[in-house]
Amino acid sequence: MNLVDPDSGPPRPPSRLSGASFYNLITKSLAADQEDRPAGTRYLLAVATVAAITGLGIVLDLQVAPTNLAMLYLLAVVFASFKWGLGPALTSSLISALAFDYLFIPPYRSFAVTDAWYVITAATLMCVSVLISFLANAVREQATAARRREAHTAALYSLTVSLGVARRPDEVLKCAADHIKANFGWDVAFLLLAETGELAMAYEPPGVNLDAAARATAEHVFELAARERSGPLQGPFQLLTTVEGAIGVMVLLPFRPQYKGPDLPILQAVAAQVASSIRRARFEDRAREVQVLRKAEELQRTLLNSVSHSLRAPLAAILSALNPIAEADARPPILELARIAQAEAFRLDALIGNLLSMSRLEAMALKVKREPHDIQDLIGSALRDLQNPEGRNILVDVQPGIPLVSIDFLLIVNVLVNLLDNAIKYSPADLPVHIDAHLAGAEIELRVSDCGRGVPVAERDLIFGKFARGSGTSQTPGIGLGLPISKGFVEAHEGRIWVQDRPGGGSIFCFTLPLFTALHDACRLT
């Protein structure tokens, strides 16, 4: 918006002074006194004016016709009615009529009138004076109203400007309250709808308290609005409404049952301004929070990656250095020791891997890249990755013609390896471990069963928790992250994981995977 200061342009030639601005000039200069002077002074001035006209008449002593003198009296009345208001104008009308009659109409110094024409003159003077008084008063009141409207519009405009600068919702309220105080002379309190669904005090002007009655009324007004029944909206209670509905109430203080404040349309406009500013500030707040959150997540991810790198890089060097020794035809004690070191370093590497997976899950930083995959391929890869030093017999049973699954291959291989690892650890070495996969409704169910001791019912949920280990597992190495990680990975695929009894002893760990539904997005590039 481009605001042009009217004073900054070239001065206008006087001939272009329009009728309207001339009128403004007149009314302004005439009405200036009205609010400034006490009533007594105004009456006195009105009477003095009439006295001055009368004095002039006596001095001229009938050099002019009495009718012309009546014109001068009329001028005095017009002047008084513009300058000092209705009361003084009516007073001057009366005095003028009386003075005119008494002094300038024969017989002089008497209220009696001999010439019938002068009765008309005096009466007309009286009537016209009173009429002018009323008319002038109406004009003055209109001008005053226009000025007030103009002031309110200006106030509303500057409210908009200053609210635009306020960033947070509480700043918006403070700014609005200060503004209303400065421009309308009222204190305001704001009650806003809290997340609990109740109206809570959001801003209370310093030194002014919202009493219980006002608060109750505010809540009532809000409740009526919330139920979409237009309640008797009283002046001092203005609903703050946005496109999403009512968000609070603005209360003018001090609270009086009889409202005598700014015009209602102005108040409503102010309330609408405040409401939309709060809405905007809340959006800004939320955007800021999201940004902060994103920064935090980014930091966490960077941290995870750098930890991953700094821990795993030296370990990779250790293992790469150990591998040639463990592979070579070294002397038996050295070979043995190298293999122990190698196995332990592998374990440490797996442990760091597990801790990282867990922190990724907890930081919601897990990226799941789902693609169609073959279950057989999945099981084959898990069997290849599995550390199965004793060569435990693993039996696999895959339903023929099983459809593809939509999974992040590496995550699910990890799940399967974890479950197989547990099954091998916690079941007798001479009994086999089973994997089977079959279609179960709109999902694929994979099951890893062992012939171990099974999981007691009471522990079945617990073992999927972090660092939880089943009873009687203290002899077996592990830190209890395999199952929670598996649970996290499976749930990241909208699958379920659980454990149940195996008929004939042992446990079955089951999980479900989503099917790949082909061709629904055949043209999508990945």
Next chain:
Amino acid sequence: MTSNGSTILVVDDEIGIRRVLKVCLASAGFVVYESASGHEALSVISELQPDLVLLDLGLPDMDGSKVVTRVRQSNQCPILILSIRDQESDKVTALDAGADDYLIKPFGNRELLARIRALLRRGRSETLTTNFKCGAFTIDEAHHAAQIAGKPVRLTRTEYTLLKSLVHRQGNVATHRQLVREVWSGMYNENALHVLHVTISNLRRKTERDPLRPQFIVTEPGVGYRIATGSQRLP
């Protein structure tokens, strides 16, 4: 096996890995250069023209796949990617950018040397032949026929083309995207991937004794497939 003094550039910011690699490769008869950063590697490659580059994906100054792209603008020397687990998508990007194979850290000495020799061999043998051998497979391009361990197998046209693509790589990994492009010459998307997996599954059913424990066509999780040449870790 001799290495004829072939030159290898090791690019890794971890001094530990560089030292291990230097010991292993030097004792196998290779001449080893080292770089700790991508920019350094690029200038060494253009100056010294190594026979092979071992490239770590976690370089501090440059994305691994960017290094590969820059090298490929002027040089066709084999590039073997070194990476840790969890970097599958980076690996795939680097392979699709023109790297020849990858190895997961920590690696075994034998596997490392086998990969390097396979890459160097492939670079040399550009003889005009229509018979290709890789692992247990032989394919006869003149007759569009394939053999496994000397016995002929009946393959569909697609299965044959897929096998040919794998055999041509001489035991190096082929990414999903590369296979889809070479066999179906189509767009790489979920449905293409679906067809690829189904074809691999069929191929395995015809060639493997136990398709669940494949001995010949090995899955590289999250990356692609390769033909086993006897040097890989097998179940």
